[in-house]
Amino acid sequence: MDIEILGIDRQKIVNALIAEGVKGIEGGYAIIHTLPIFQKKIAMGNKGFPWSYSKSRSDIDYNKGICPVAEQYHEELFLNLELAELSLDLREINMIVEAFRKVWANLNTLKAK
Secondary structure (H helix, E strand, O other): OOHHHHOOOHHHHHHHHHHOOOOOEEEOOOOHHHOHHHHOOOOEOOOOEOOOOOOOOOOOOOOOOOOHHHHHHHHHHOEEEOHHHOOOOHHHHHHHHHHHHHHHHOHHHHHHO
């Protein structure tokens, strides 16, 4: 999804799809390097393993900004439809397709809001 081309905030699109009855849609996803395991540098036990291991690098930095593309997708661009969590029949699949068509056909209306 290219926000510059669409000219609309992702959250407005997500909200419109939810309003049309689309379940399991959200913006963003888990950015691995921002998870607590990496931020706290503790994977196993409570002593910082594997970062505390003598042959591991301890100077690795997992701060925001090291993966700018992944971070931008999470914060602004990516639409996530949790299909694996849903048990959809053909009617529901068609409803989702129609909801996307309707929202995309009415982006100008959403921009005005």
